[in-house]
Amino acid sequence: MIETIRSLGRWGLATFERIGRAHIFLFQVLAGIPGLAFRGSLVVQQLFYVGVLSFALILVSGLFVGMVLGLQGYNTLVDFGAEESLGVLVSLSLVRELGPVVSALLFAGRAGSALTAEIGLMKSTEQLSGMEMMAVDPIRRVIAPRFLAGFISMPLLAAVFSAVGIFGGYLVGHGLLGVDDGAFWSQMQAKTDWYGDVLNGVIKSIVFGFVVTWIALFEGYDAVPTSEGVGRATTRTVVHSAFAILGLDFVLTVLMFGG
Amino acid sequence: MPLIKIRDLHFYRGDKAIFEGVNIDIHRGKITAIMGPSGTGKTTLLRLIGGQLRPDKGTIEVDGQDVHQLSHAELYELRKRMGMLFQSGALLTDINVFENVAFPIREHTTLPESMIRDLVLMKLQAVGLRCARDLMPGELSGGMARRVALARAMTLDPMMIMYDEPFAGQDPISMGILVNLIHHMNNAMNLTSIIVSHDVTETAEIADFIYLLSGGKVIEKGSSVQLKKSSSPWVQQFMQGLPDGPVPFHYPGVSFSDDLLSPEEIS
Amino acid sequence: MIQNKSTEITVGMFVAAGIAALFVLAMKVSNFAEFNEEVGYKVIAEFENIGGLKVRSPVTMAGVRVGQVSNITLSPETYNAEVTLSFYADFDNIPTDTAANIYTAGLLGEQYIGLEAGAEDEFLQDGDVIYLTQPALVLEKMISQFLFSKAEGDE
Incomplete structure (x- = not known):
């Protein structure tokens, strides 16, 4: 009995210690970001790995999600004779929720896991230690550019996802199901608010980008430096990111749309 | 005055003591070897000297500065004046040999490209890998990777180089090359070298002074000749690589016959 | 650093695509484009009951969107709803005796304000009040009125 309580306590202490380490880590990374002003090429390179390589996935997923939304939404709306509202349904679902959330989940799976694996591998092959001994701070040289790249990429990817998704919904709605395209666009414009809907969606995706990149980089940096440890860290990145995204999405939705 | 002065060093990992009161002096211009069985914390010692780990007690002074009192920037x-050669080489895997050697120069200086090229080729020539400069680290053998890492460690002309197990897992030829390189570099560039190793013959061949570590303490110190004459049976066992002696072959515990007769673990 | 150039180009294209997507969301999908017109003028209308009218509900005249509802409060004296209508600056010739009614678009659709132009030569200015209003139709009221009149008719 005592042993159970003790192990619970040990687990709690370890968890808190880890959370503490994650915050110290974040602080160090943020402190390293101003220095990147002189190292633009490092950020550009990471934008390529983090952003460009996720682009195709986001593009295709966005298109399909939008097309499915168009189809399903039409089938529901047509029962009420409100199929003209299809544009509103597609745009609001994408801009407010699906765009930021789904693209962040995909981002965590594609870019987040890759970041964790890369950093974890650099740690296990002593590349990070090696840099430290060459008097190069790995947090500034390796981690900070990746963090900034993730932070910049996420809102752009989410915007692409939403835009492509709306186009997909339009393709299905107008092309396949024959919804009037004037009504589709004009109702969408009338009901989708720039500040209330689009900008709040962008804010969501910025928050998700920040959190996912943070989790991914910390998991890599804190990984047990063995191949097994890196593998576990990669899994943890995806799982923790998914929890963080969905949990934060609820909180943000309450703050933005719940009031 | 020694370049590195370690006094009363204590270091614990969890409850386990790695060092308990270690004193070591490392003199300028000499090759000092730190030897001991696996798991005595030889690599840990290098990390302590490099400031990557903090001791629980005691001080480490490098060139008159207490490493663990320095600010981040200091x-x-x-x-920048310390070189370290990791066991794996620790080359950056996403750039080629040339860029790996150029990495410290690019990070710390703003030299023009032509000068970087001259410097890098010079260092690569010294380790005999000038023509391998376009290879990626993944295409190198273990020995070659260590030589590239050595070239990289020297690019900023440090005052000292720390070698972490430079001979482990090498075939006789690359072992010979590395022994030669370390010896020549030290003399030609007036370096101070610290070698952490358990390859007795190779290390004893080039080391000017040897410290033997075991159980968190310095067991014996002296030149290789002195050590070979040591009266301590432990030192004799280690230096000659005998399978049994003061360090027993068997992991300590109850005797074999007692173990066979005890019924408690049968379930 | 050989592939640096193509990396930079693709990254440039990626960032451009992201910004273009934001631009599409702004101009084509949302009402961002209308914000320029919103620097119009505001007029207050008092309704006995606004039903399901909300902020940002459209204000139309002859089916053409001329503005939107920008604020709804309860009047402390009359206990009526005070609705602020924001007109787009283009529509500056709306007569002062215009009537405002609350309609429903379709059976289950949203509610909006429909204006019927009056005959005055004076036009509505910023801060004016529309007096001729008709409250929203509340379904329950209509049904109870209908049943009531039916019951009376039977006697």
């Missing part, structure tokens, strides 16, 4: 300034 520590990084000091590390």
Whole structure:
């Protein structure tokens, strides 16, 4: 009995210690970001790995999600004779929720896991230690550019996802199901608010980008430096990111749309 | 005055003591070897000297500066004058040999490209890998990777180089090359070298002074000749690589016959 | 650093695509484009009951969107709803005796304000009040009125 309580306590202490380490880590990374002003090429390179390589996935997923939304939404709306509202349904679902959330989940799976694996591998092959001994701070040289790249990429990817998704919904709605395209666009414009809907969606995706990149980089940096440890860290990145995204999405939705 | 002065060093990992009161002096211009069985914390010692780990007690002075009292910036300034060769080489895997050697120069200086090229080729020539400069680290053998890492460790002309198990897992030829390189570099560039190793013959061949570590303490110190004459049976066992002696072959515990007769673990 | 150039180009294209997507969301999908017109003028209308009218509900005249509802409060004296209508600056010739009614678009659709132009030569200015209003139709009221009149008719 005592042993159970003790192990619970040990687990709690370890968890808190880890959370503490994650915050110290974040602080160090943020402190390293101003220095990147002189190292633009490092950020550009990471934008390529983090952003460009996720682009195709986001593009295709966005298109399909939008097309499915168009189809399903039409089938529901047509029962009420409100199929003209299809544009509103597609745009609001994408801009407010699906765009930021789904693209962040995909981002965590594609870019987040890759970041964790890369950093974890650099740690296990002593590349990070090696840099430290060459008097190069790995947090500034390796981690900070990746963090900034993730932070910049996420809102752009989410915007692409939403835009492509709306186009997909339009393709299905107008092309396949024959919804009037004037009504589709004009109702969408009338009901989708720039500040209330689009900008709040962008804010969501910025928050998700920040959190996912943070989790991914910390998991890599804190990984047990063995191949097994890196593998576990990669899994943890995806799982923790998914929890963080969905949990934060609820909180943000309450703050933005719940009031 | 020694370049590195370690006094009363204590270091614990969890409840386990790695060092308990270690004193070591490392003199300028000499090759000092630190030897001991696996798991005595030889690599840990190098990390302590490099400031990557903090001791629980005691001080480490490098060139008159207490490593663990320095600020972040001062520590990084000091590390520019320290080279370290990791066991794996620790080359950056996403750039080629040339860029790996150029990495410290690019990070710390704003030299023009032509000068970087001259410097890098010079260092690569010294380790005999000038023509391998376009290879990626993944295409190198273990010995070649260590030589590239050595070239990289020297690019900023440090005052000292720390070698972490430079001979482990090498075939006789690359072992010979590395022994030669370490010896020549030390003399030609007036370096101070610290070798952490358990390859007795190779290390004893080039080391000017040897410290033997075991159980968190310095067991014996002296030149290789002195050590070979040591009266301590432990030192004799280690230096000659005998399978049994003061360090028993068997992991300590109850005797074999007792174990066979005890019924408690049968379930 | 050989592939640096193509990396930079693709990254440039990626960032451009992201910004273009934001631009599409702004101009084509949302009402961002209308914000320029919103620097119009505001007029207050008092309704006995606004039903399901909300902020940002459209204000139309002859089916053409001329503005939107920008604020709804309860009047402390009359206990009526005070609705602020924001007109787009283009529509500056709306007569002062215009009537405002609350309609429903379709059976289950949203509610909006429909204006019927009056005959005055004076036009509505910023801060004016529309007096001729008709409250929203509340379904329950209509049904109870209908049943009531039916019951009376039977006697």
